[in-house]
Amino acid sequence: EVQLVDSGGGLVQPGGSLRLSCAASGFTFSSYWMSWVRQAPGKGLEWVANIKQDGSETYYVDSVKGRFTISRDNGKNSLYLQMTSLRAEDTAVYYCARGGNNFRFWGQGTPVTVSS
Amino acid sequence: DIQMTQSPSSLSASVGDRVTITCQASQDISNKLNWYQQKPGKAPKFLIYDASNLETGVPSRFSGSGSGTDFTFTISSLQPEDFATYYCQQFDNLPRTFGQGTRVDIK
DSSP: OEEEEEOOOEEEOOOEEEEEEEESSSSGGGSSEEEEEETTTTOOEEEEEEEEETSSSSEEEEGGGTTTEEEETTTTEEEEEEEOOOOOOEEEEEEEESSSOOOOOEEOEEEEEEEO | OOEEEEEEEEEEEEOOOEEEEEEEEEOOOOOOOOEEOOOTTTTOOOEEETTTTETTTTTTTTTEEEEEEEEOOOOSSOOGGOOEEEEEOOOOSOOOOOHHHHHHEOO
């Protein structure tokens, strides 16, 4: 059974940093693109970033470029999102998802609140 | 960026009703479109890929059609468990973009 478990969210002050993690199991992690998708409170879904199987390619939505870094450790079956210079508008539930085109499986989400 | 516009934004329907949601892309995306269902407090669920292909395990009352810029998502006979928000998503270009969602609630 495919499982994705998101963690690392919390309350952080504007300008602060946070590192999200996603632990994958039940499939060959190193064979799939992986993505982060977020959802601000009461709003729709927004794709944030994705990463190729070997980590050699990464892509970001413009609003997080230069502030967020997606990475992976295939030996640990884990996906990460390092978030810096956080802003109030980054407040959202962050989901990891398997795939770069089709998001077939999702984590349960981890909430991030940016507030002073 | 490719803009995805869903309509309506919300609708009220009864169990057994036929429900149709449309999704329009701001440029031609061929059939590179997916549909998701999301219930409150839960992660989205993948329903349809490549505009018209039903994901394994998804009930056949769900269907999708379209290509180019205009797409349709249909629930042939609405069931109690189908009350949720539905999103389209394009994967023709980066950034991947979603429609704003269509909330389906009980009339």
